[in-house]
Amino acid sequence: MWRMLGLARPLAGWMVIAVACGVMGFCCATGIPVLAAEAALCIFESGALACTLSATVAILTIMAVARGILHFIEQRCNHYIAFRLLAHVRDLVFSSLRRLTPAKLAGADRGDLISTVTADVELLEVFYAHTISPICIATLMACVMASFLGTVAGLLPAVFALASYALVGAAVPMLISRASGTGGQRSRNLAGALSSFVLDSLRGLNEVLQFDAGTQRLDELGERSAQLVKTQRKLRGHAGRGQAATTGLIMVLSCLQVLLCLHLVQTGSINPEGAVLASVATFSSFGPFVALANLGSTLQGTLAAGRRVIAVLDEEPQVVDVSNKDGAHPAFSGIAAEHVDFSYDDEQILDNASIAVEPGQIVGIQGRSGSGKSTLCRLFMRFWDVNKGRVALSGHDVRGVATSALRDAEAFVEQDTYLFHDSIRDNLLIAKPDASDKELETACRAASVHDFIMSLPAGYDTMIGELGDTLSGGERQRLGLARAFLHDAPLLLLDEPTSNLDSLNEGQILRTLTEQCGKRAVVLISHRPSTMSIADKTYSMDSGRVS
Ligand SMILES: Nc1ncnc2c1ncn2[C@@H]1O[C@H](COP(=O)(O)OP(=O)(O)OP(=O)(O)O)[C@@H](O)[C@H]1O
Ligand SMILES: [Mg+2]
Structure with a gap:
């Protein structure tokens, strides 16, 4: 994983922009309900808004539009990084294959190598566009939210929120990833094998017709498709259950935060206004952590693809090219x-x-x-x-x-x-x-x-x-x-x-x-x-x- 991260170093500037936009975007997303709650509290307490209604509406509108724009910039940066890196990685893999050819490509591992060049490199898009910056954004958002909650409602709600984020953003994806096991990898292998089988059958269509092997080929095709569907259904089941569990968990944790805040109000530790703001902020702050939870089902496959790509880059050639500088240039005499x-x-x-x-x-x-x-x-x-x-x-x-x-x-x-x-x-x-x-x-x-x-x-x-x-x-x-x-x-x-x-x-x-x-x-x-x-x-x- 560190090697894969290392490849992204030249694009660190773009990543910083993506993360900054992501954090500001989520701040807007959480800020809108918090600001609305604050306005409601003002009206409830003093019968008037702290600023005029039109100014409040303007601020909320600006935040809503900014949220959209910032999310767009974040995604643009992430995909720019991902596709630039994929091009670079493809270049590296191709140079590597060039070094390994033909001795390694003629061997039995040929199929594996070809799948690395195509499918595995493609899968790294998930790592570069949807894994690195979401992790950074979630970590920073956890800090932002903890300091906000600490300010409006004291230490306890802040610590509780941090624990909730860790549960949703780290423990849940790990559990989903473990439950999915090698299902993702298996599904990709089966899909790869199925397309090779279809291609092979099309190439050998003449032979299939000549020896009347159509039914047999179709049966095998059906069997392979059924196997793939079964694996994918299982995988989707894990992902669906994971998402349902995440949503349920967020609801439970948010309600617990409300109860904690109420308890703190009762004991006089915090004022009711702080309790309301902390509760609303907690409810609306799980976005970045849900993004991490959703990574769970793809995480193992992405990391495995990365490992295979790195293995190809590290593979030693059987024949090492001799450079012009180091090698002899004899005139041909036999x-x-x-x-x-x-x-x-x-x-x-x-x-x-x-x-x-x-x-x-x-x-x-x-x-x-x-x-x-x-x-x-x-x-x-x-x-x-x-x-x-x-x-x-x-x-x-x-x-x-x-x-x-x-x-x-x-x-x-x-x-x-x-x-x-x-x-x-x-x-x-x-x-x-x-x-x-x-x-x-x-x-x-x-x-x-x-x-x-x-x-x-x-x-x-x-x-x-x-x-x-x-x-x-x-x-x-x-x-x-x-x-x-x-x-x-x-x-x-x-x-x-x-x-x-x-x-x-x-x-x-x-x-x-x-x-x-x-x-x-x-x-x-x-x-x-x-x-x-x-x-x-x-x-x-x-x-x-x-x-
Ligand atoms: N990349 C490879 N890896 C492992 N074994 C190989 C590989 N290429 C060829 N062989 C084996 O080496 C042996 C010699 O192969 P080669 O192609 O040199 O034979 P050939 O004399 O050219 O035969 P033909 O007249 O049929 O072309 C064969 O038994 C073949 O199966
Ligand atoms: Mg020969």
Whole structure:
């Protein structure tokens, strides 16, 4: 919680304004009935108001309007703080994920991380907009009210009011929070899982229809919805009971204050006017503490979300980037895996694997599915670090090469090409943001995809999203290759680049690779003998061993 508060430090000025407006607003809210009671007492005692009727009405009106304006400013400040902080926290989480990618994001915790980025960060709005300043406002209001009651009715009503505030503003939210338990968290988890299930079902609609699994999917959907409704109903029940208990408690405590004041009048400790003002003030002063009591049902969830966000920020990456200052920037003269052992978790994937690739060479890697071919490329990219041995770029261990230099030296086309919901042009420019149209076209011709792009309605400006799944596997693959050609790195790592292509397109791409081979080295992974035929040398992988 302190770490989360620490993030708000740069916006402390706004928070002070929010708290000040909140306190003044509640002072107005409590002041209106107190002033009205004071006016009534004046008329009752002396038959006339202390000031004229119009002045009294004017003061009451000003206080009522001020109450509204101050509340508005308080809420504006709180939400300004909250959304500025959410943007900042999202930025921090995203930078953190950037550090952790891809090693941590590829693991089993991926779902948790994604839920942290989306739902948990969103939930912090409650903490920053509806928790911090209400606590400060309630604390200050307790002091203001205690001193007011102390002045008009003496020590005892002031102490009783403080105890009542503590009960409503601290004990009740804690009790509600305890009664709700992990219900809030559970409800959010269930809601998250339900939306993933719906999304998954929509994505796999073709498979669902093909295997006639609609009823089964619908049943599961119904079951999950029912579970969510049950948890939410329970949660709302707790919140409703909490609110009813709070209102009841306030009534009881206010009546007790009236009885206490009456008793003090009887014993002559205070005058009747003080008793009336103290009673009225107590009745109308619980607003800030009710706001705290209502936090009870969300408190645990908010704090848990905060803990998860902080945990992501603190997570140690498996591979630490090397800065430009600290790392080497070697000119490319080949890449090699030297006696490399590697395992993702416990299962060993590579066992004493050695491969050398020199400039101008096309090196083929083949082997059965799961033998570690793609893994080797990921180690060349330093997405993971080796357990034993080393990967050397131009003779330098990649752990000592500046990450930007490593990315400049290598272009990796993975088995699945991810295309962003953006235009084809922007999807390609990610590989070289300042590329000219001519360069784009050359890269696309080399990847045998230029003619296809030109046949689309808006050419290079066609949105990928509009095409959706209608883009074929081969078209996506060729766009991935065009990206790699555009990046123009001296080392090309191609993981099954032709698996989805017809022989015509395959032939074009192989021709490009052979033509360009003079200026760059290529690592080519493929199960197709026709693709492997252009390799200058070929390694075979089997059970993590290379021959
Ligand atoms: N992120 C990961 N975490 C844990 N295990 C992984 C991960 N990625 C791959 N593996 C496992 O490592 C082994 C090697 O995977 P890899 O993708 O390198 O195989 P491959 O030779 O490229 O296979 P294919 O020809 O099917 O593409 C597989 O058993 C796979 O299940
Ligand atoms: Mg693979």
